[in-house]
Amino acid sequence: MKKLSILLAVVFALTLVGCNKQKAEVAAPAEEKPMEVVKTSVVMVTDVGGVNDQSFNQSAWEGLQKAQKDLDINVSYKESKQNADYMPNMESVLDDGNDLIWGIGFMMADAILEAAQNNPDQYYAIIDNAYEDTPSNLVGVVFEAEQASYLVGYIAGRMTQTGKVGFIGGIKFFLIEEFEYGFKAGVKQAGADIEVFTQYAESFTDAAKGKSIANSMYQQGADIIFHAAGGVGNGLIEAAKEQGKWAIGVDRDQNDLAPDNVLTSAMKRVDNGIYNLSKELAEGNFPGGTTVAYGLAEGGVGIAPTSSKHVPADILAEVEMLEKKIIAGEFVVPNTADTLAAYKVVDLK
Amino acid sequence: MKNPLKNSALGITLISILLGLFVGALILLFIGYNPIEAYSVMLNGIFGSVRYLSWTIIYATPIILTGLSVAFAFKTGLFNIGAEGQYIVGALTAALVGYYVPMPTLLHIPFVLICSITAGSLWGSIAGYLKARFGVNEVISTIMLNWIALYLNNFFVLNEKIKRPGSEATNKILDSAKIIFFDVWKKSPDGQAFRKAHPFFNDIFRTPANAGFLIAILAAVLVLLILNKTTLGYSLKAVGFNKDAAEFGGINIKSSMISSMAIAGGLSGLAGAVQVTGFTREASALAAMEGYGFEGISVALIGANNPIGCVLAGLFYGALKYGGSKIQPRIGAPYEIISIIMGTIVLFIAMPKLIRMMKITKKKEAE
Numbered sequence: 001m002k003k004l005s006i007l008l009a010v011v012f013a014l015t016l017v018g019c020n021k022q023k024a025e026v027a028a029p030a031e032e033k034p035m036e037v038v039k040t041s042v043v044m045v046t047d048v049g050g051v052n053d054q055s056f057n058q059s060a061w062e063g064l065q066k067a068q069k070d071l072d073i074n075v076s077y078k079e080s081k082q083n084a085d086y087m088p089n090m091e092s093v094l095d096d097g098n099d100l101i102w103g104i105g106f107m108m109a110d111a112i113l114e115a116a117q118n119n120p121d122q123y124y125a126i127i128d129n130a131y132e133d134t135p136s137n138l139v140g141v142v143f144e145a146e147q148a149s150y151l152v153g154y155i156a157g158r159m160t161q162t163g164k165v166g167f168i169g170g171i172k173f174f175l176i177e178e179f180e181y182g183f184k185a186g187v188k189q190a191g192a193d194i195e196v197f198t199q200y201a202e203s204f205t206d207a208a209k210g211k212s213i214a215n216s217m218y219q220q221g222a223d224i225i226f227h228a229a230g231g232v233g234n235g236l237i238e239a240a241k242e243q244g245k246w247a248i249g250v251d252r253d254q255n256d257l258a259p260d261n262v263l264t265s266a267m268k269r270v271d272n273g274i275y276n277l278s279k280e281l282a283e284g285n286f287p288g289g290t291t292v293a294y295g296l297a298e299g300g301v302g303i304a305p306t307s308s309k310h311v312p313a314d315i316l317a318e319v320e321m322l323e324k325k326i327i328a329g330e331f332v333v334p335n336t337a338d339t340l341a342a343y344k345v346v347d348l349k
Numbered sequence: 350m351k352n353p354l355k356n357s358a359l360g361i362t363l364i365s366i367l368l369g370l371f372v373g374a375l376i377l378l379f380i381g382y383n384p385i386e387a388y389s390v391m392l393n394g395i396f397g398s399v400r401y402l403s404w405t406i407i408y409a410t411p412i413i414l415t416g417l418s419v420a421f422a423f424k425t426g427l428f429n430i431g432a433e434g435q436y437i438v439g440a441l442t443a444a445l446v447g448y449y450v451p452m453p454t455l456l457h458i459p460f461v462l463i464c465s466i467t468a469g470s471l472w473g474s475i476a477g478y479l480k481a482r483f484g485v486n487e488v489i490s491t492i493m494l495n496w497i498a499l500y501l502n503n504f505f506v507l508n509e510k511i512k513r514p515g516s517e518a519t520n521k522i523l524d525s526a527k528i529i530f531f532d533v534w535k536k537s538p539d540g541q542a543f544r545k546a547h548p549f550f551n552d553i554f555r556t557p558a559n560a561g562f563l564i565a566i567l568a569a570v571l572v573l574l575i576l577n578k579t580t581l582g583y584s585l586k587a588v589g590f591n592k593d594a595a596e597f598g599g600i601n602i603k604s605s606m607i608s609s610m611a612i613a614g615g616l617s618g619l620a621g622a623v624q625v626t627g628f629t630r631e632a633s634a635l636a637a638m639e640g641y642g643f644e645g646i647s648v649a650l651i652g653a654n655n656p657i658g659c660v661l662a663g664l665f666y667g668a669l670k671y672g673g674s675k676i677q678p679r680i681g682a683p684y685e686i687i688s689i690i691m692g693t694i695v696l697f698i699a700m701p702k703l704i705r706m707m708k709i710t711k712k713k714e715a716e
Contacts, residue, residue, distance in 0.1 A: 043678055048636065076678040082639045084629055085674070088404050091555070092394070092675055107517060107633070171507065171634060173517055202503055204636045230636075 040282045041074035042067065043098040044274070045089045047105035049204075050079050055230050055251050056270045060104045060127060063271030067278040086111035094122060100281050102127070102274065106175060112138065123286055125277055127270055128175060136289040141273045144295035145175070146182025146335040147326055148266035149226070151303050151319050152248050153186020155264055156224040157194050158315045159246070166197040166217035166225035168236055170204040178335040179228035179250070179266070185334045185343045189322070192345070197222055201232040210235025218243050224263060226250070237262060246310075253304035264311060265304035272299055297327045321348055358653045361701050366651075366665070369694030373686055382682040390679050395672035400552040407628055409667025410561040411436070414620030415645025416652060416659040417565075417572050418473075422487075422613040423654045424576055426589030427606065431476055431491025432617040433642025434498030437635070438472045439465040439621025441502050444632035445511070447522030447625065457525040462564075462622050469618015470611040472498065477610030481603035487610065495642070499635050506634045518633040528560040528626045559627030565663070568616060569656040575612070576656075585609050617642060647695050666691065 044064055046057040064075040076098075078089050086108050093101050094115065101122065103112040106129040113131060116124045116138040125139040134140055156165045167183055169176045180198060187194050197217045201209045210232035214225055218239065225240070226248035227233035233250060240247035240261040249255065249265030273294050280286055294300020302323075308316060325346060326333060334340040374384035395405055415432040422429035442465045452460060476494055479485040505511055506519055513520045524533055534540045535554040544551035576582040587595040588605045596602050620641060625632060648666055652658030673687035 048639075076681065078674065078678045079684050081674075081684070082641075083633050084624065084639075087557075088408075088671065089674070091400075091404075093678055096678055109516070171503070171517070171636065173507070174515070202500065 039072065039074050041098045042100045042102065042278050042281070043075070043093045043096065044077045044102035044104055045086070045093060045108065046077060046079045047107045048080050048082060049105070049230070051077055053230070056127065056268065057104050059252055059270040060102065060274050063274030064278065066271065067275050071279055071282045073278065073282055083107070090115040094119060099123060100125060100278065123281065123288065127273065130291040134289050134291060138289065139277060139287055140291040141277060142291060142293050143268045143270070143273065143300050144293060145266070145268050145301060146178045146333045147296045148268065148301035148303060149179045149182030149228070150186040150333045151323060152226055152264050152266045153183035154190050154319060154322060155307070155311055155315060156226060156248060157187040157190025158318070159263070159311065160194060160224050162221045162223045163193065164195045164197065164220065164222040166214070166222040168210060168213050168225060168227040168229050168232065169198070169200040170229035170232055171202055172200045176228050181334050181336055181340045183226050185340055188343060189345055201229050203232055204230035205232065207231055207235035207238070211239045214239035215243070218245050224248065226266070249304065253306055255304060255306040255309070264307040267302050267304055269294070269300050269302070296323055318348060322346070362651060362653060362698055365694045365697035368697050369690045372693045373690035376689060377682060377686060382680055386680055387676045387682050390676050391672040394675035395668045398552055399549060400555055401672070403553050403556040403558045405664070405668045405671050406562045407556060407558070408671045409663045410565050410627065411620040411624045411641050412644045412648050412666055413565040413660050413663030414568060414623065415617050415642050416648025416663050417568055417656055418613045418616035418620070419645045419649035420652060420654040420656065420659050421572055421616060422609060423649060424589055425585040425605070425609040426592065427609055427613070428488050429473070429491060429610065429613045430488050430646070431473060431494050431614070431642070432645045433638055433640070434491065434495035435469040435472045435614040435617030436621040436641045437498040437502050439469040439618030440625045441505060441632045442468040442618070443622035443625040444519045444522060445505070447526035448520045451523060452525060454525040457523070458528055458626065461526045461626055462619060465618045465622030466615040469621065470615040472618070473614015474607050474611040477607035481606045495638065499638060502632060503634045506632055518631040521630045522626060526626055527630065528623070529557045530559060557628050561623035561627040564619070564623055566660060568619060569660050572616070572656040581608065617645070647691055650695050650698055
């Protein structure tokens with residue numbers, strides 16, 4: 001019993017810390033009480049990562065907060081703690097009478113589709129999922145993450161001293177594989193004989209595991225490692241700091257975590273996606289029934305602005321050239337094993 | 350000596366709940382929200398409609414069962430931290446058997462439940478065996494087994510042959526394995542017409558209202574009977590009270606430990622089965638522990654390890670979980686406030702008991 005009390009006390013303390021962090025962000029929508037004019041209201045339901053996940057849920061909420069400021073709309077969020085929360089959460093935000101309901105993350109794909117089919121008059125949108133048959137009140141938003149991964153892969157390939165680089169994935173499924181194959185294509189573009197170590201951590205949260213995978217990759221001779229593994233990547237960045245090697249961040253600009261060791265980041269601008277679509281809704285142009293893809297051209301993905309700190313200008317110039325070619329549609333970045341195998345090195349001239 | 354203890358346990362629980370809500374209110378006030386508004390949103394979110402009540406019961410069902418699991422082990426002197434892992438194994442088994450073994454409904458549902466109970470039992474008895482055979486502390490081994498269960502679950506769910514394409518979960522279980530009330534009928538044209546005519550039932554049918562709660566109550570009664578009316582329960586409890594005395598009295602304590610963990614594991618496995626067949630219809634890959642087992646520990650503590658207490662405590666926790674989550678989008682207060690309230694309640698409940706336990710041991714020493 002004593003042990004348990006201590007355990008609970010720790011959990012209790014941790015919850016408190018989490019709470020304080022959130023307060024600043026939450027305060028804003030609470031002040032939006034007076035409702036003389038009917039404003040457009042947008043709500044997002046997070047997946048189990050929660051709103052402070054340092055990753056796409058957080059980015060999504062930042063996008064919504066920006067929309068609140070710029071577009072003068074009401075925004076709010078609801079966190080899911082367990083997979084079983086998705087359906088009831090969808091329902092209770094529906095009860096609240098919102099104009100648009102966002103589901104953040106493809107884990108909610110089923111819950112959103114079901115809700116959209118049951119409530120044809122309500123607008124829905126989801127991040128990271130494309131439906132085969134999208135109902136007219138639903139929009140799927142996807143990001144061409146392989147494009148950003150390709151660019152950081154090229155940087156890694158050009159900058160490696162040892163001819164070996166690494167990739168750490170979270171859980172192996174198509175969304176994360178896009179990062180892997182895009183990255184590998186970028187490395188291939190930089191040099192055909194560069195070796196890429198690949199490992200999946202089977203987790204998005206286990207930083208200790210990320211660190212041990214990173215350490216073993218560094219030991220095998222890799223000097224630059226890219227991750228697409230959420231919290232697991234924090235372990236990678238720690239290992240890079242300790243060993244004085246390079247890490248490449250993901251989703252947002254992770255240079256702030258280790259300014260001297262995060263070379264660049266493959267950014268996935270969930271915030272831009274949320275903002276843009278919320279704006280279209282406010283302007284009355286909701287693209288219901290479609291899937292919207294955000295790539296380099298739309299500013300949906302890209303490399304981090306802090307890249308110029310560590311990456312030489314000539315390599316950045318080449319990256320820019322590749323970026324232009326992708327935007328112009330001169331070649332398509334591979335996102336599967338098959339398209340990677342078929343990938344032919346692009347002439348940079 | 351025993352009766353006043355029991356009576357005051359209920360008193361302590363009720364006082365602790367009030368104190369927990371009070372601390373929650375103070376924190377809400379401190380971080381700038383109106384606690385009265387927050388609690389009224391919460392109450393309305395629980396009792397505001399039949400649909401909300403139905404959701405509350407759905408939220409309560411799995412944690413009542415994991416609570417029973419923890420309480421049962423506790424009564425026999427074991428600390429089952431492994432309810433989480435046993436839950437995962439039960440849920441995975443239900444999802445697999447519910448999809449891959451087609452059967453008529455009348456057979457399928459019991460078959461799925463029995464398979465999950467068996468899986469959970471086996472999982473629990475591993476810890477029981479390790480303790481009986483090698484003296485491994487069950488707290489350690491069940492925590493380890495939780496992680497093994499989590500990765501085992503992901504290993505199966507993410508297997509190309511098992512997972513539903515384009516998802517991170519198994520295929521949805523067959524209709525014949527569902528314990529959701531009238532699940533097929535309520536979506537049929539007949540059902541739709543009935544729902545239009547009866548808004549009360551429509552409200553209920555909008556939720557996956559299911560038989561899980563009845564199963565949980567049945568399980569609670571069964572646990573009560575096993576503990577109080579059977580030889581097995583008597584010997585398990587005897588081991589819980591005093592291992593050495595029990596052994597001296599001719600009870601095989603090793604097999605007692607294993608059976609106790611097997612029954613506790615079966616209850617948690619049943620929790621997983623009920624959640625899958627009654628609500629989620631699939632097992633998903635887990636990035637982290639979902640917490641049904643750990644919530645069960647709180648439920649068991651609040652329920653004073655009494656089966657009926659567990660049902661009530663589970664309902665209370667379920668209500669807080671469901672209703673409490675609504676304060677976030679409405680008034681912007683963080684959902685974590687619910688965890689704080691629950692944690693505080695458990696702390697208050699744990700503390701007087703701790704003090705009393707210390708008093709008892711001191712008395713014993715003095716004698």
